[in-house]
Amino acid sequence: xxxxxxxxxxxxxxxxxxxxxxxxxxxxxxxxxxxxxxxxxxxxxxxxxxxxxxxxxxxxxxxxxxxxxxxxxxxxxxxxxxxxxxxxxxxxxxxxxxxxxxxxxxxxxxxxxxxxxxxxxxxxxxxxxxxxxxxxxxxxxxxxxxxxxxxxxxxxxxxxxxxxxxxxxxxxxxxxxxxxxxxxxxxxxxxxxxxxxxxxxxxxxxxxxxxxxxxxxxxxxxxxxxxxxxxxxxxxxxxxxxxxxxxxxxxxxxxxxxxxxxxxxxxxxxxxxxxxxxxxxxxxxxxxxxxxxxxxxxxxxxxxxxxxxxxxxxxxxxxxxxxxxxxxxxxxxxxxxxxxxxxxxxxxxxxxxxxxxxxxxxxxxxxxxxxxxxxxxxxxxxxxxxxxxxxxxxxx
Numbered sequence: 001x002x003x004x005x006x007x008x009x010x011x012x013x014x015x016x017x018x019x020x021x022x023x024x025x026x027x028x029x030x031x032x033x034x035x036x037x038x039x040x041x042x043x044x045x046x047x048x049x050x051x052x053x054x055x056x057x058x059x060x061x062x063x064x065x066x067x068x069x070x071x072x073x074x075x076x077x078x079x080x081x082x083x084x085x086x087x088x089x090x091x092x093x094x095x096x097x098x099x100x101x102x103x104x105x106x107x108x109x110x111x112x113x114x115x116x117x118x119x120x121x122x123x124x125x126x127x128x129x130x131x132x133x134x135x136x137x138x139x140x141x142x143x144x145x146x147x148x149x150x151x152x153x154x155x156x157x158x159x160x161x162x163x164x165x166x167x168x169x170x171x172x173x174x175x176x177x178x179x180x181x182x183x184x185x186x187x188x189x190x191x192x193x194x195x196x197x198x199x200x201x202x203x204x205x206x207x208x209x210x211x212x213x214x215x216x217x218x219x220x221x222x223x224x225x226x227x228x229x230x231x232x233x234x235x236x237x238x239x240x241x242x243x244x245x246x247x248x249x250x251x252x253x254x255x256x257x258x259x260x261x262x263x264x265x266x267x268x269x270x271x272x273x274x275x276x277x278x279x280x281x282x283x284x285x286x287x288x289x290x291x292x293x294x295x296x297x298x299x300x301x302x303x304x305x306x307x308x309x310x311x312x313x314x315x316x317x318x319x320x321x322x323x324x325x326x327x328x329x330x331x332x333x334x335x336x337x338x339x340x341x342x343x344x345x346x347x348x349x350x351x352x353x354x355x356x357x358x359x360x361x362x363x364x365x366x367x368x369x370x371x372x373x374x375x376x377x378x379x380x381x382x383x384x385x386x387x388x389x390x391x392x393x394x395x396x
Contacts, residue, residue: 055212171212238365305355335373
């Protein structure tokens, strides 16, 4: 359809194609006719992410150059996923893009020309512009875990778990119970990941791998053994198994002294043999150097007596003063059953005796303990000849 307009001043005629995006006028300075077009509506798209893995979504923003009353999901072209929850109005809208599952194809969100209009009925005409399209790198292929293997398993010592498989960067989540400070180590790939943590307990621990939705992909159980140490004495060796489950504070304290080499070149300074005056039998050490010098220690720890471990023959306990929470580095071996060392409560719940904390037991070398316990002493229970503790070494 054409609109014929007579320019009376010039006797000219303007022919203008009438459409919704076109406004015509004739005249102007110099007596010439001119055509004036209404500016087309434009739109710019942005995303808060450039890449998406399994379980992830992106927020897409749509900024219009003029308010629109008919912009909606139908105005948007989407591939490689779905666009939902469009909200907003006027010149600003947002929506959520969810990539297709099991896909490595890019997600694309765009608004073609002629998809919406402003209040005057002028349609958008910028479909070829670069800012009219958002392209997202997508990899939503489910991770596959084929194996998990630790470099070592020891209570209280950091362990590195290596995880092998495929698509491991695609939202893989790993949980490990009884393993503190779990972190992913740098340098992972789609086929290999490494995680580090520190076992905070003994016995079975479970490594569970799942995808980003929480679906379990892999589950494997490992065993953290009870920690063991070897006491190398001048009369032989004793192997002691510690119990961090029932005496966690005491075991952690003792193992720290062991790791620092604190007990190297020390001595057993007190050996008590059963008598009417002293109805118990112990071998005590951990406080003096081989030169009989008192060693400096860390701060004392809380008493863990009453933990279910008894002062029976072959066990090891923490030496302390008459002050309840005063144990530091000193320890003793029960050469005999010394049940009077156990914590004792009255019927009303009050303590008759605070007791002494047991935290391990000899599993090899009990005969060596008997030799130590038979060493001749003076009236103060000090050995007449030095009995040395060459070292205490952790073995597991």
